[in-house]
Amino acid sequence: MPKPKVAFFDFTCCEGCQLCALDLTAEQLLDLLAVIDIVEFREAISEKSDSFDIAIVEGSITRDSDIPRLEKIRKTANLLICLGSCSCIVGINALKNFQKTEELQNEVYPDAPHRYETSVARAVDEIVKVDAIIPGCPINTLEFVKVVKNLVLGKDPDIPTYPVCIECKKKENICVYEKGIHCLGPVIRAGCGAICPEKGGYCFGCRGLVPDPNLDSMREIMNKYNMPYDQIDDRFKLFLGRNKEIFQDVQ
Amino acid sequence: MNKTINRPFFQITKDGMLAAIDKMLQDYSVAALTEKNKNVVFDFVKSSAEISNVYKPTILSPKKFFFPQEEVILEYTAEGKVTAIIESKPMVLFGIRPCDINAKKVMDEAFAESNGDANYLSKIENSVIIGIDCKQVCDEDSFCYRVNSQEVTTGCDILLYDLGEKYIFEYKNEKGREFAIKYFGSQGSDHGAYDKFLKEKESNFGKTEGPFKDLEYLPGVFEHTKDHPIWEEEAKRCLSCGSCIMVCPTCYCFDVADELALNLKEGQRLRRWDACMLSDFANVATGESFRKEVSNRIRHRMNRKFNFLMRKHHQPACVGCGRCVRACLADISPKEIVEIITGEKERE
Structure with missing residues (x-):
């Protein structure tokens, strides 16, 4: 079986998830390279290629001029994988959708607002078909390896559909609500190992909603634990601003 | 209720129990109630000093020792070699409560069904379960008294009754008897203390709503x-x-x-x-x-x-x-x- 050729591409993002993809032990990296050929990856190699089987795309689509490039990547690749919150769910890039485009242009480039081309921040699957997602801000490196491996084997990518609570309970973490902290864990896709609640924080929602979330109940519970509804909206906004179930009226 | 008839109730001081646990640690892995990240959990301890004295309900139950969250059940190679993996180690589970002892009975029956589950059963066979009876309901969320699970009949090998300065204990089976002789030694029996414990327990649970209707x-x-x-x-x-x-x-x-x-x-x-x-x-x-x-x-x-x-x-x-x-x-x-x-x- 010839090794599939894999290329990495980035749009609007910090490129941190690509770095996470490299955050492997030497053995893991060699094992990975025994299974795939990396033909384009600007954070790791100088080579570029117009021929690849799997495209791994990081970042949101925030300029209309990005669309032809993304469409060309899609056309070339057999499989397209979204890497990180920005490409999977837009994440923090969606915050700008709550402001008018002209306002943003004037704020960022007050002397030459027209130089700043921008439009609504969108997820990759709003433009082209996506075969698998590796969510997170940043991604979980081991999940990246697992998804790539499963796809190479022709299997389902197999990322969790259950919420972060499952991972907290398995680790016997004290529920952060008991500490008076509000957490989005009950409605957010697991796979991170509940790292934020475990380390004293709370779930920000970077991995996106579970497939069938009970948002009404989540909001009521957060309110019951003394959080006003406008603050609850802000909590959701940080990573889930592009979610149409939560924010219907945003551009 | 003539529960004391034919049931030996031996006694052991709390210090004696700690020494017994340290002795067990030479032969067994010992899991008990212990503090971890400002929380109380059942986990393996290295010394009796790590065991928490005050009982507080844990997030996970002790079932995790017999039915792990994730367990390798077989290994295979690309050439087609398949090896069953059944892992267990000699283990003492110290201080589990009546609710969890009754839960273990349900698990034991479930995993023993048909041909039996080798992975679960090997862990049970390799373990000694030491329970501690509860004298009162542990908190407002527990409702053992509504399903009668504050009472222990079987499900553990040895059952302890906490009398403050000492434990009274009884063994529930031959495995428990042999274990108690080896590690607890003989420190005499005390039926009166057990009767006193039982009376207090009955009085405390008598104040609850009792079992569910029907x-x-x-x-x-x-x-x-x-x-x-x-x-x-x-x-x-x-x-x-x-x-x-x-x-x-x-x-x-x-x-x-x-x-x-x-x-x-x-x-x-x-x-x-x-x-x-x-x-x-x-x-x-x-x-x-x-x-x-x-x-x-x-x-x-x-x-x-x-x-x-x-x-x-x-x-x-x-x-x-x-x-x-x-x-x-x-x-x-x-x-x-x-x-x-x-x-x-x-x-x-």
Whole structure:
């Protein structure tokens, strides 16, 4: 079986998830390279290629001029994988959708607002078909390896559909609500190992909603634990601003 | 009640017990109640000094020692070599409470069914279970007294009664007897102390509501609740997060998955805890789900506890430990559900 050729591409993002993809032990990296050929990856190699089987795309689509490039990547690749919150769910890039485009242009480039081309921040699957997602801000490196491996084997990518609570309970973490902290864990896709609640924080929602979330109940519970509804909206906004179930009226 | 007849009640001082535990540690891994990240959990200890003196309900039950969250059940190679993996080590589980002892009975019966589950049973066979009886209800969320699981008949090898400065103990089987002789030594017996403990326990539990109305008939009662409005009402609040199942001492559903190593040369078959409250638990290969609605999943789970499995085990498969009540952000409680179903109480 010839090794599939894999290329990495980035749009609007910090490129941190690509770095996470490299955050492997030497053995893991060699094992990975025994299974795939990396033909384009600007954070790791100088080579570029117009021929690849799997495209791994990081970042949101925030300029209309990005669309032809993304469409060309899609056309070339057999499989397209979204890497990180920005490409999977837009994440923090969606915050700008709550402001008018002209306002943003004037704020960022007050002397030459027209130089700043921008439009609504969108997820990759709003433009082209996506075969698998590796969510997170940043991604979980081991999940990246697992998804790539499963796809190479022709299997389902197999990322969790259950919420972060499952991972907290398995680790016997004290529920952060008991500490008076509000957490989005009950409605957010697991796979991170509940790292934020475990380390004293709370779930920000970077991995996106579970497939069938009970948002009404989540909001009521957060309110019951003394959080006003406008603050609850802000909590959701940080990573889930592009979610149409939560924010219907945003551009 | 003539419980003391023919039942030997030996005594051991608390210091004597600590010394006995340190002696056990030379031969066994010992798991007990211990502090971890400002929390009390059942975990392996290196010395008796690490054991917490004050009981507080734990997030996970001791079932994790016999039915791990994730367990390798076989290994395979690309060439087709398959090796069954059955791992267990000599272990003492010290200080588990009546609710968890009764839960273990349900698990033991479930995993012993048919040809038996070698992975579970080997761990049980390799373990000595030392229980500690409860003199009173541990907190406001537990409801052991509603399902009679504050009483221990079998399910452990040795049972201790805490009398402050000392323990009274009885062994429940031959394994417990041999173990007690070897590690506890003989420090005389004290029937009077046991009678005193029992009287206080009866008095404390006598102040509770007692067992559920129609407790022994619950399977029949649940049989007729398919269209009860409570399932839709609870589903409105339920987050379907599965926390109740992770913390449940009698939930034993698991998923099995093959994980091929990245080198594609060898792999492992793993079994992991699964949860019937999760949305894709009842998904099948063609994409349908048997229990797509949350209300169906809650109804199924409650029927497992008070109907289906109760018929099989002749005790409710809910032991009233209260872990799911503590874990549920939506305040869903099996106690309340049963009380409404039996008509004992009305929704507040």
